[in-house]
Amino acid sequence: MRMMAENTGKKRQKYSKLRKQEAIAGWFFVLPAVAFWLIWFLYPAVKAISISFYHYNYATPETNAFIGLDNYIRLFHDPKFFAAMGHSFLMVLIIVPLQTLISFTIAVLLNGKIRCKGFFRSSCYIPYVISAVAVTIFFMYFFVKNGPATKFFSLLGLENVSWFASTKYALAFLIIVYVWQQVGFYMVIFIGGLQEVPAELYEAAKVDGADAWQRLTKITVPLIKNTTNLVLIFGMISAFQIFDQIAALSKQAPLGSPSGATSTMVTFLYQQSFSYMDMGYGSAAAVILFLIIFALSAVREFAGRRTV
Structure with missing residues (x-):
């Protein structure tokens, strides 16, 4: 023992x-x-x-001083900030559902039994790894006045103008460019989720007489709910942080050009911090952006858990 x-x-x-x-x-x-x-x-x-609680300038540190909530008070009385916030929310409301729907549709198609599956998947993913600036410049050639894209949309009743130079169409141009580049990334995430769905469920549904649409809505969509939540949250965070495409679109003009039509909260805080050297004011805008993203992400996460 x-x-x-x-x-x-x-x-x-x-x-x-x-x-x-x-x-x-x-x-x-x-x-x-x-x-x-x-x-x-x-x-x-x-x-x-x-x-964000200081008047802060890297160029003149001797003028730095604690000012409490003045930057936040000034922020909520600034019409340019609210215009930028409106553009950010509008882009998120359009981009997130659009890219989610397109990427899910492509993922479903490319997850089936088709030839050259690897080639099509790679072709859809390649735009995501290309420089955002290069993609934006490439699209500008299509959306210039009398360009292929503008001629096509003019047939639908839209104006034949350079979209990226128009205050009316610049934001729509930006959304098209961004969605086209991001779809491949979310397609890969959806494919990963689809491959986790047991094939036996589809076979059993076929035996029970379920058609393709019923299998999609009754089996696929509910079983990849966590993947969809991930795509929605990540897509929302990324859409709020769009910057490279706007910088390429503005060229040598101020960020948000033409005439502030593409200004967002990110370009606003960047301009305040680095163009006008008002770091305190720009930091206050950054804090507000963080709180918005955090709140919306928390709501989305809570809603996703309630529906499980």
Whole structure:
């Protein structure tokens, strides 16, 4: 009995030592990512929040002063900020449902039994890895006056003008460019979700006489609900942060050109912080943007859990 107890004690010590070694190895691999997050995400976020309560200018640090909530009060009395906020919300309301629907449709088609499946998947994904600036410039050649795209849309009753230079169509042009580039990424996410659905369910549904539409709405859509929630949340966050396409569209003109038609909350805070050197005011706008994204993400997550 004594020997058995000693053996048991040795095994426990060995197991405990092994667990400690595994924990140390785990922290060793995780530590670089944690350090990266702390340095490049948490610290800038905390710094931005603190700066938002100051009149802050990197060029003239001697003028920096604590002003409390003045930047936020000024922000909510600034019509340009509300115009930028309106553009951001409009883009999100259009982009997120549109790219979700298109990417889901393509994913369903390319998840079936078709030839050259890999080629079509790669073709749809390639735009996502191309530079956003290059894609925007490429589309500008199609949407210039008398261009192929503008001629086509003129047949539908729209004006034959350069969309990217028109205050009326610039935002629509931006949405088209962005959705075209992002669809491939969300298609890949949807395909991953679709491949997790057991094939036996579709076979059983066929035996019961369910057609393709019934299988899609009664089996596919409910079983990839978590994937859809991920696409919606990630798509909303990304749509709020559009910047590269707007920068390419504005060229040498102020961000948000033409005449502020494509201004968003991101371009607004960028201009205030780096063009006008008013870091405190720009940081206040960044904090408001963060709170909006956080609140909408939380609502979407809560609604998704309630429907499970």
